Amino acid sequence: MSNLGDIVLAEKQADHLLAVLIRLTYRDLGGNRLLLNSEMLLEQNRPAAKSRCTYGRCENYRTLIQSPAARRAPQTLVRDEAFDRLRDAIITGHFPPGARFVERELCEAMGVSRTMIREALRRLEAEKLVRVEPRRGPEVVRLSRKQVAEIYEIRAILEAMLVRRFTEMASDQDIAQLRTIFEEIIRADENENVYDLVDLMKRFIEHMMRVVDHELISDIHQQLIARISVLRVLSMSMPGRIQSSMGELTDVIEAIERRDANAAAESLTYYVRNAANAALARFDATQTDS
Incomplete structure (x- = not known):
């Protein structure tokens, strides 16, 4: 043809x-x-x-x-x-x-x-x-409110452990590569492109996973990643959430660049908890509308 x-x-x-x-x-x-x-x-x-x-x-x-x-x-x-x-x-x-x-x-x-x-x-x-x-x-699949809350709870624990280890273990080049991905996230935010934001946030975490090379964290996170991506879209549909998350992620990347593992873990936990609150609020609104 x-x-x-x-x-x-x-x-x-x-x-x-x-x-x-x-x-x-x-x-x-x-x-x-x-x-x-x-x-x-x-x-x-x-x-x-x-x-x-x-x-x-x-x-x-x-x-x-x-x-x-x-x-x-x-x-x-x-x-x-x-x-x-x-x-x-x-x-x-x-x-x-x-x-x-x-x-x-x-x-x-x-x-x-x-x-x-x-x-x-x-x-x-x-x-x-x-x-x-x-x-x-x-x-x-329809997720229940309980399941949404539990996924975010486990995600916060896993990703805090991940970013702490990454901050301690990563080379300067590894951190520079993470900064490059973050800058792509900022551009996707400016374009308000939800597709690219979901994909880039996954890459952001996967880059740290490769560097840390912690088999158990990776295995557990991999079991959740598809549902985490679904909930990212739900969270980002809350007005103002995308813009707020950029400031929270800026705190994370800056703590990593300072080699402050505690601050990086605390900032990422704060980011995930705020994402959870937005997703649960959006979930509740959806249930009320239906």
């Missing part, structure tokens, strides 16, 4: 995927109100998108559903890309809690086999982003 033909085919597949996403959202989550809430989150965090969605149709499709997975290396295996696209769509709220997945529609939309879709769903189930209900099929 010619390059032009490939582009046309990709456009058709993209339009079809959006139609599937919107149908699933309307059918399984009560319709207009929840879809509008999803749009409001994007409007708050990505004003450049200016997406306006109607049933089965969307302007500026790429801005609405393009995920970090779509920007990864072209040699990524097809099955991994299918997993990454679904994972990113859950994390960023395009598939809200309770949304059901229909394998046939996902196969048609993404242009992959049912075997690949099932493999992606199994991996998402292992990350506790998806669960399979008898006679209902796979759906996005």
Whole structure:
């Protein structure tokens, strides 16, 4: 097929995927109100998108559903890309809690086999982003308020330990690399790009993980990382939270650069606790609205 033909085919597949996403959202989550809430989150965090969605149709499709997975290396295996696209769509709220997945529609939309879709769903189930209900099929997991609080509690402990060890162990080059990632976070904040913020915050922590090389901290954190990313989006949807978090992270990076391990751990704990408060407040508001 010619390059032009490939582009046309990709456009058709993209339009079809959006139609599937919107149908699933309307059918399984009560319709207009929840879809509008999803749009409001994007409007708050990505004003450049200016997406306006109607049933089965969307302007500026790429801005609405393009995920970090779509920007990864072209040699990524097809099955991994299918997993990454679904994972990113859950994390960023395009598939809200309770949304059901229909394998046939996902196969048609993404242009992959049912075997690949099932493999992606199994991996998402292992990350506790998806669960399979008898006679209902796979759906996005609904976290309880208790689970949200517990995830943040464990995250605060793990990341405080991590940043303390990083401050004590890291070379000057390691710290400079962390500063570079932080500067990317600042730029993403200025652009109010929620996709990049979630991805960069994950990189920020992963960089420290690689340097510290603490197997148990890494294993436990890895089990939580997908749900942490979901809750980051929830927390960032609270008005003013993104801007506040930049000041809190500035305190963290400056303490690291001073080699003050205690201050770095205290600052990161303060940041995580404030993120927890924002996420729980947003969670409560969502429950009240529903």
